[in-house]
């Protein structure tokens with residue numbers, strides 16, 4: 001394992017009668033963008049707070065490489081907390097310089113890096129404004145700059161995209177990609193699954209404190225039961241409804257969309273379609289990450 005891999009091992013955390021985390025494990029390698037997704041209250045913020053040491057786990061461990069994380073390693077993490085946590089009355093420039101110094105930069109270095117991030121985040125004209133006077137999206141840009149200004153070795157961002165306009169989403173995405181390309185392990189939580197699908201190398205889906213799926217988006221969506229689109233112009237209505245392991249999702253004119261249980265033989269479906277006459281299209285559609293997420297989350301709530 002790479003010495004800079006962020007390694008979360010079997011974390012457990014309870015709040016009274018609520019199990020917020022139940023043996024949650026995942027690893028984020030240098031250069032990897034890891035998307036952490038789950039419904040409200042699934043346990044994402046709790047896991048991130050434990051990584052940062054803001055909260056203690058009941059059991060389990062956070063490691064960097066093979067070594068248990070130390071406070072000096074934690075100081076090298078760039079963190080964007082969900083509750084944000086900037087000083088509302090402090091001007092943007094002073095705030096970033098202060099945070100950079102707090103994390104070990106010299107005064108000159110803190111100013112140079114702050115200027116660089118202000119330019120990158122398109123905040124130069126706002127440098128002397130109090131944070132509380134900025135729009136929410138601009139406060140978020142300052143928050144990202146605050147997480148990055150000390151050039152961290154690891155990035156942990158709690159919903160960095162929430163409330164951003166499309167231009168700011170692009171800026172944020174580009175910055176995260178760059179940091180990952182520079183060898184930083186990046187983990188972020190988000191409810192914007194199309195964005196997670198586009199951006200991330202791997203994702204982890206958490207439900208009620210348990211990691212229920214984890215892997216590359218491609219791997220997860222290709223392993224999931226997808227849908228089949230069949231165009232059979234001569235087929236009578238309901239032609240597929242008797243096939244075992246098959247559910248008819250839609251039937252419009254000659255087009256039928258089917259969902260197959262895992263393990264159902266697609267060739268049997270094709271044979272059944274051919275028995276009705278011509279088949280002009282037979283194609284498998286992978287679920288999107290959003291569909292996969294919905295399936296995983298609803299499966300759990302039906303148990």
Ligand SMILES: Nc1ncnc2c1ncn2[C@@H]1O[C@H](COP(=O)(O)OP(=O)(O)OP(=O)(O)O)[C@@H](O)[C@H]1O
Nearest residue numbers: 015018019020038039040041042043044045046047
């Ligand atoms: N300080 C606390 N005291 C009691 N329960 C808490 C506390 N913090 C979190 N919880 C509970 O722990 C569970 C996990 O919460 P957490 O904030 O980690 O979820 P989340 O996945 O980040 O949710 P969201 O997407 O809404 O931000 C929830 O049931 C929540 O109500």
